[in-house]
Amino acid sequence: MLLRTEQLTKHYGAITALDHLDLEVVPGEIVGILGPNGSGKSTALRLLLGFLRPTSGRASINGHDCWSDSVNARRFVSYLPGELRLYENMTGVQLIDFLSRLRNYKPTDRLQKLQRLFDIDIERPLAQMSSGMKRKITLMQILLPETPLVILDEPTNTLDPNMRDHLLGQLVESAQRGQAVLFSSHVLTEVEHVCDRVAILQQGRLVHWQNMRELREVRRVRVTLSQPVANLAAPENVAALENHGSDLHFQHRGPLPELLQWLAQLPVADLKMEPMGLSEIYQKYHRLNGTSS
Amino acid sequence: MTWALTRKLLRDVRVAWIVVATLTFLFQILWARVTSRVTTQILTALQGAGVSLEVLQEVLLGKEFLGQMVQAILGGEQIRLDRPDNFMSISYVHPLPLTILGIFAIGRAANAIAGEIDRGTMELLLAQPIRRTQVIVAHLVVDAIVFPALCLVLWLGTYCGTWWMGLQALGNQRVDPLHFLPALMCVFGLLFAHSGVTMWISSLGRHRPRVWGWAITIFLCMFLLNVLGQIWEEPLGWIRPYTVHYHYLPQCMILHDDWYGSANAWLHLLVLLGVGAIGYLFAWVTFCRRDLPAPL
Numbered sequence: 001m002l003l004r005t006e007q008l009t010k011h012y013g014a015i016t017a018l019d020h021l022d023l024e025v026v027p028g029e030i031v032g033i034l035g036p037n038g039s040g041k042s043t044a045l046r047l048l049l050g051f052l053r054p055t056s057g058r059a060s061i062n063g064h065d066c067w068s069d070s071v072n073a074r075r076f077v078s079y080l081p082g083e084l085r086l087y088e089n090m091t092g093v094q095l096i097d098f099l100s101r102l103r104n105y106k107p108t109d110r111l112q113k114l115q116r117l118f119d120i121d122i123e124r125p126l127a128q129m130s131s132g133m134k135r136k137i138t139l140m141q142i143l144l145p146e147t148p149l150v151i152l153d154e155p156t157n158t159l160d161p162n163m164r165d166h167l168l169g170q171l172v173e174s175a176q177r178g179q180a181v182l183f184s185s186h187v188l189t190e191v192e193h194v195c196d197r198v199a200i201l202q203q204g205r206l207v208h209w210q211n212m213r214e215l216r217e218v219r220r221v222r223v224t225l226s227q228p229v230a231n232l233a234a235p236e237n238v239a240a241l242e243n244h245g246s247d248l249h250f251q252h253r254g255p256l257p258e259l260l261q262w263l264a265q266l267p268v269a270d271l272k273m274e275p276m277g278l279s280e281i282y283q284k285y286h287r288l289n290g291t292s293s
Numbered sequence: 294m295t296w297a298l299t300r301k302l303l304r305d306v307r308v309a310w311i312v313v314a315t316l317t318f319l320f321q322i323l324w325a326r327v328t329s330r331v332t333t334q335i336l337t338a339l340q341g342a343g344v345s346l347e348v349l350q351e352v353l354l355g356k357e358f359l360g361q362m363v364q365a366i367l368g369g370e371q372i373r374l375d376r377p378d379n380f381m382s383i384s385y386v387h388p389l390p391l392t393i394l395g396i397f398a399i400g401r402a403a404n405a406i407a408g409e410i411d412r413g414t415m416e417l418l419l420a421q422p423i424r425r426t427q428v429i430v431a432h433l434v435v436d437a438i439v440f441p442a443l444c445l446v447l448w449l450g451t452y453c454g455t456w457w458m459g460l461q462a463l464g465n466q467r468v469d470p471l472h473f474l475p476a477l478m479c480v481f482g483l484l485f486a487h488s489g490v491t492m493w494i495s496s497l498g499r500h501r502p503r504v505w506g507w508a509i510t511i512f513l514c515m516f517l518l519n520v521l522g523q524i525w526e527e528p529l530g531w532i533r534p535y536t537v538h539y540h541y542l543p544q545c546m547i548l549h550d551d552w553y554g555s556a557n558a559w560l561h562l563l564v565l566l567g568v569g570a571i572g573y574l575f576a577w578v579t580f581c582r583r584d585l586p587a588p589l
């Protein structure tokens with residue numbers, strides 16, 4: 001296990017920012033943390049980096065406690081902060097060089113590769129760069145050392161759509177190389193796109209774990225019938241069937257021919273089929289509670 | 294790793310250092326000019342006009358007249374106005390260079406922790422595998438490089454100023470710049486005390502301006518209490534030993550050849566260094582235990 005938290009809790013006075021979080025991340029997987037502002041996403045990440053002392057519980061990276069042995073834990077981690085503040089008196093290359101030295105890491109020719117990929121002049125002073133360019137510099141810096149764990153706090157903030165796709169592609173490549181990626185986000189589509197598992201936080205508590213492979217296998221199906229059908233004998237792979245007279249709503253998992261055979265027996269006037277997304281699951285916890293992001 | 298951080302901190306401080314070093318150097322040149330004017334021209338002119346040196350000395354420095362107030366502000370030693378080395382020694386206790394040096398030390402230390410947190414760069418730094426202790430040690434190393442270098446510039450200013458104004462060639466009245474060298478230990482001690490105390494406040498805070506405010510208030514109060522304690526020994530004299538300025542006695546080292554035989558001089562110096570060291574120790578303990586707040 002690369003990353004493990006056990007009952008990780010953080011209180012700020014009377015406020016509970018994180019409540020008994022149990023989380024595990026293995027090498028080669030991409031895990032997303034979803035939740036609105038104040039749900040505890042950043043607190044969880046900051047506890048993993050050793051920025052905060054847990055009120056109770058513990059977190060460890062590669063067996064190193066994230067608070068008491070934080071330095072050794074951080075040797076395995078690259079981190080992209082949510083609020084990006086850099087040393088404005090440096091150039092991009094100076095920043096990368098400085099942070100690499102702190103890590104005892106020598107930038108290799110991968111730096112040039114990333115520079116081409118991100119299409120950025122790293123010789124420019126950071127003070128003259130836009131926020132998107134600064135984020136690219138920091139992304140380069142965290143992708144360079146190929147640490148076993150990459151933690152990103154809302155990484156696609158301020159990135160244009162092309163760059164966002166590049167970044168997500170890089171994260172998938174990192175996972176294919178065996179690195180684990182843990183990132184928080186507000187954007188459901190990007191989490192759906194790249195994550196293997198997703199944790200949904202609500203007011204500091206982990207309220208749902210979603211395996212994305214399982215979710216991607218499920219289709220949401222809406223059928224409009226030309227006339228209502230009273231007794232429906234649905235196949236085994238159909239779940240959450242709702243019969244509203246001439247409208248059928250259900251979820252389906254498994255091979256399509258079986259479903260299509262069943263539908264062929266019904267007076268189908270219209271059919272809509274789409275992959276299940278995180279939206280419904282997320283809204284179950286947040287919009288219904290009025291805390292949607 | 295600490296060296297990489299130290300180099301970066303030295304790079305950060307270089308502009309402020311150059312400005313402060315230049316001002317300090319120029320002040321020494323200016324004071325050498327003032328010393329030359331007062332000791333070789335003004336006093337001679339006053340004596341020519343019938344004002345005796347003894348009367349002048351009594352009015353300006355005697356306890357019955359302005360003495361306590363003037364000495365409180367310009368140093369505690371019994372100096373002779375007609376002696377260039379005595380007059381030159383005032384430049385090491387003059388409030389102007391002390392303010393410049395103090396603000397530099399406070400500013401640097403305020404920036405060290407609270408400043409980094411305020412700017413949000415501490416998060417970037419501590420996301421790397423470095424210990425918080427290394428951050429404190431790096432700042433200590435920077436102090437150990439930057440402050441002695443400032444002291445050296447101060448002395449170079451004294452040397453150049455006294456040479457330029459011809460104060461080193463006044464026969465038995467000559468100013469020997471080498472006599473000013475031991476006083477640099479006091480200057481370093483004072484700077485280190487400012488830095489240590491401010492570092493502690495900085496390790497508690499997250500807003501640089503607030504740390505500045507607290508540190509300046511504390512040292513300004515100390516300065517004023519020391520001055521007031523000199524002027525009104527009763528009832529305020531007892532409070533002076535609790536101020537760092539009471540222990541800052543460079544004139545004692547400049548004007549007395551046998552100062553090193555005095556346990557008192559060493560004790561005062563140790564107090565200054567001790568205040569700085571304790572400040573750093575508290576800063577280390579506080580910083581290593583505290584939560585790192587998210588940038589605002």
